Amino acid sequence: MIDTVILQQGTGWRAQAEVFDEIFFVFLALGTLIGTIVVSYTLWNVYKYRDDGGEPKDDFDAPVVGELPTGQGGPKAKKLFLSFGLSAIVVISLVVYAYGILLYVEEGPDTGAEGDIEILVEGYQFGWQYEYPNGHTETGEMIVPADQRIDIEVTSRDVWHNFGSSELRIKSDAIPGETNSNWFSVSSEEVEAQGGEATYTVECFELCGSGHSAMKGQITVIPQDEWEEWYAGTGEETASDSENAASIDGTAAGGVPA
Secondary structure (H helix, E strand, O other): HHHHHHHHHHHHHHHHHHHHHHHHHHHHHHHHHHHHHHHHHHHHHHOOOOOOOOOOOOOOOOOOOOOOOOOOOOOOHHHHHHHHHHHHHHHHHHHHHHHHHHHHHHOOOOOOOOOEEEEEEEHHHHHHHEEOOOOEEEEEEEEOOOOOEEEEEEEEEOOOOEEEEEEOOEEEEEEEEEEEEEOOOOOHHHHHHHHOEEEEEEEEOOOOOOHHHEEEEEEEEEEHHHHHHHHHHHHHHHHHHHHHHHHHHHHOOOOOOO
């Protein structure tokens, strides 16, 4: 439990999808266990106190409609307050557990690395554009490395959208003039499990017009070394594009090549 709340595993940390899967499993397991106990105890009492047609025992303390236990030490009062106490312990423990995990999800892990990638995600009717720190842009597909925290800043150029991926458990409003922050990460084990390249569907979760249902994209996760090679190429491409643009501007302004 303590290791779960801290969410640290050696020098590593956990992705949002793993955290939400664990929350679901914990609540499902406890709900199933407690539900089984309550239903079993109820059925046992139904059988034990069934009407068999005979006379009730002299010491039988039958429940009365509208009666509440007085708390004076009777058997009904003890059972009631015992159930209240156990329920309070379970509920408070779950609240503390879930609150600690959700704080982690909201703030994200402190990786202690300067190489965290921040990508600007811009929604438009009807697609997604991704801008990397070096100025390179991709439309429709976000390419990121495994085993690294990816910070995304989500906005829109026209109407309200909502950027999200159900598989990665991420979801952020894309609002014109505003930016919302989120993060995600995919492990190299997951990438290997998908054959060396993991893909996740991106959808818009805000009704944004006639093309809303077709407003899809993709997040592609590749090994770190492959991504670094790809990203270095985009930097050279971006620089080349900038030089070409400057050359065209110089020709247009002065009539001769810059």
